[in-house]
Amino acid sequence: MTVQQPLPAETDKPGPDGVIKLAIMAVGGQGGGVLTRWIEALARTQGYACQATSVAGVAQRTGATIYYVEMARTGTTQPVFALAPSSGDVDILIAAEMMEAGRAIARGFVTPDRTTLIASSHRKLAISEKSVPGDGTADATEVRAAAEIAAARFICFDMEKLAVESGSVISATLFGALAASECLPFDKGAFEDAIRSGKRGVKASLLAFDAGFHACRKGVQLTGVPERSPSSSGATGPARLLDRWASLTRRVAELPEPARPIAMAGLRKVVDFMDADYGEEYLDRLAPFAVADCLGGDELTKAAAKYIANAMAYDDVIRVADLKTRASRNGRIAAEIGTGPQQILHLTEYMHPRAEEIVGMLPAGMGTRIAASPRAMARIDRWFAKGRRLRSDRLGPFLLLYALGGLKGYRRRTRRHAVEQAHLDNWLSRAASVAASDPALATEILCCGRLIKGYSDTHARGLSKFDMVLGMVDRFADRPDAASCTRRLREAALLDEGGEALSDAIRTIERA
């Protein structure tokens, strides 16, 4: 929650020319039209002349939209109002999403001499942010920082969350925040009457309005993610295994302090993936990097702790089946979907196993022989590979998944495990070989583990990008800027699916 009020006295009044100018920036479908109608109804009932404009049509389909309202006390003649906001000439700007607040600032609609910015801090990601294979999310802190400078007053909290909790949409919480901001010379009751004059969803809207109003007044704390202490083990299980676990955690305690939380998380992940022995293997793999790292910072150990764990806990059929049949999952889904005791929930899982997954489950020797034969693979694909939907809330399909998930003990003998271990060992040995001479490069090599993710084709594409990057690393390993080159390549690889950015980056580095 941010309420910044350096100039409250000035902004409580209408603009210098007697007109209050209010713009709403929203994403199509957020109820900007409803909010505009409420503001209009409010102004008219309070004896103000009011004009609103909007842009309807195809531009509204999930795109950025703008609504504009002007009002002035009614006189004998009708005031002349503008139809669109001008930069530097807006008194109140309501942004129904954080990047829309950013857009408003970028367009000059928020200025320090007059604008109160009421923005919801939540994000509604644009397609360009969501579709990159890595993390393409735009930086909301930049917008926040700019807003602190650009706005005369800045009111900002997660109004979407409050609205959803009240069973309504964000327009109502925004209206509540507008009322609480006292930017408009009308009392709370008049705002509520405006909502009541609408026909639909009055009760839920009033609830959300109230939530927005009080949140703004009281200054709710930003409900961030509570810090979880990753070092606490929090393990449960039979006493014998808990002893094993305790000895594993003691080994983690021997690592450099800054790397411990992530190593702990890694350890939990691999033990959960397989068993305590696997945890032992994890720490064995991690140890040489911690030793090599003892002279430098802790980055190498941290990277090793993270990416070795992720690689060891690869996504196979057993893991998916195990995760899909856990008790904790039921609770999470019920909370997310919002079901009560009066309703029942049917769950359908979408699976599409291919020959690769099936053969990966076979014993390593047999699996390798079959995988080498395209004809055999094609036959298996014909027999088994098709979309399968499993009703995991029913006993039969549940038992199938449950049985698959219980194959952890057998997993070490599978072909998939052999392939993954070989890949991991090869990769780690490459990192280890430079760990002493160029720890930064070793760190970057380990971080390339981030490229391998997804299933089937996506996984294959990730692997091929990984191979391309590491192939390049071999060629420039002696250069002093090897680490930064590797980083550039990895970041490029995460920019798009097809790998065009990566190919460009490779060409650039080859030329250099």
Place this chain on the structure above:
Amino acid sequence: MAERSFKAEVEHLRLGAGETFTGEGILAITKALLESGVGYVGGYQGAPISHLMDVLADAQDLLAELGVRFEANASEAAATAMLAASVHYPIRGAVTYKGPVGVNVASDALANLSSSGVTGGALIVLGEDYGEGSSIMQERSHAFAMKSQFWLLDPRPNLPSIVRAVKQGFALSEASSTPVMLMVRIRSCHVTGQFETADNIPPPLTVRDALAEPRKDFRRVVLPPMSYAHEKDKIECRWPAAEAFIAEQTLNERFGPRQGKVGIVLQGGMYNGVIRTLQRLGLADLYGKTDVPLHVLNVTYPLVRAEMLDFAHGKDALLVVEEGQPEFIEQSIGSMLFREGVRTRLMGKDVLPMAGEYTGQVLHDGMTAFLRETAPDLLPGQVRAPNRDAPEIPDLSKTVPVRPPGFCTGCPERPIFAALKIVQRELGEHQITGDIGCHLFASLPPFEIGGSTMGYGLGPASNSAFDAGGERRAISIIGDGGFWHNGLASSIGNMVFNRADSVAVIVDNYYSAATGGQDVPSSRANNPTKATNNPISAAVRGVGVKWVREIDHTYDVPRMCEIFREALTTDYDGPKVIIASSECMLNRQRREKPLQQEAVNAGKRIVAPRFGVDEDICTGDHACIRLSGCPSLSLKKLDDPLRDDPVAHIDQTCVGCGNCGEVAEAAVLCPSFYRADIVHNPTGFEHWRAELAARLIGWLQHRRSRKSLSFGGAE
């Protein structure tokens, strides 16, 4: 059934003399039509005047009471052709569509209508789709008025002015035997305000009555020698009559002092923007009282020469505020002044930009430049010599992502393009063209399918150069709206006649969805006044297409893929038409959601589907998003130090269309997706069975967790 219902607002159309109407511009226009004694109305939807069609459709009871015929015309050409009723009969008619694309389509009829001339007032209400929020190419409809010699009104954007313009438009049309176009800009259509109403007037002669006494006059037919006479008549009679009427009735308005060193000539639609700039410069008050003389052209074609010379008289300089290009009005005024030998300096596109919308900032900059050059003493000191530096605000233009429009949550077109993207991965990239409609969003990320659009219903026609086939077949997309508007003949008929070895995909979402969900002939709803339920398949077969594949559930992505594969690889070398039908989700939700809520409240058993992602199975590669782009499918940052990238997440706006799961399955993405069907008010047996299964499953889960290490559900 349109996206927005005006049933409640339509009641305001019954207001009588001396009452006050409050509402949107388009409703005010409708009310003005009724107060003008209009005899028939029609048009074709398209932003920004879609809602005008919706209002007319919702007002059919009232229209019928007054004896006014309403026609939802098949296209803008059809709408304009309907105005033929005013050629011989003294009946006022009005049609509406968007400009300039609608005028492009209408131009054949419009040229004929203008040549013939009219007896009854003929009014075209044009929504000019220009500037921010527009969805079409940026052009002006003004040129059509100049080439066909009909008159163009551009009233000041407030309700009383717009209402007055409707009435004056009919009168001008009748006084000069010429059709009149009333242009309203995007924001004027949806501007809200108030005006004093008058009584509705039933048409003195209804179209029904007119049929009893048919009239004709071959002198009105566009054939030689009459067509030559029409041209002469336009210039020698109709134009002077129009100028005289405009001047006598003072359709154009003057504001500000009689005398002044400088003056501004502006289109009526620019008035509020110009006044706002003058207000900001301290040269006008809240009510529009201005220190700078203004000549407001509520009629932008033709220009009244005498008025213009009078306004220029005694002034050192004139500024023409004319939005868009080229600067027709400025050129005309320049020519008038030059011919008259007037030395007044003419400015316009030199201080204002030739291209682009005249936003507040643009006008502020341009008008300030004009005044600084020609009358600096008028400017306040602050503007002449700014002494305060504006504070430095960080540049966010690189941070803020663009947010173009896209498919709505649960849109049935999404799986069509997901399937096409999947099939292209197997068979290679194809030559693909788009059309006009929501489906054109497929050309944007994440699908990036289709690289051109040539006009409504012209998708397949725009691929016709590739009709002979080649290594890979050309694919064209067309919507049901475009299909009925123009596509059946121009695109499908063209394919048949030219033996096109290509594929056309007709996206049938049951409505003209992009324009707001108006019915088309193939709509599935029962419309009390229109004939719906005419299948597209019957139409394409009727024009001779032999290879037709229909799918009635586009969300079935594997089936969609299979049809695409077949169409692209079959040996058949004639035209291949795929009709992919599923209802527009926006309209479906609007209809079904309240009913479903009602049923749940009434204790009925209802199954509501929703999708979810198992966050610990999702690896954060976002491949699903690249095949979807659904607003409800977004990302979530996990509180897990081992994870670098955010994972997929489906929010509460999911409507359970199934695309996620289908795509994950068809493209073999990942097993993270699940469908959760919430059963409201389940039966007793269902409860019993679910509880039994839950108990057994719970026992199994407990058994496993007891035997191994677990970590509080974190992983």
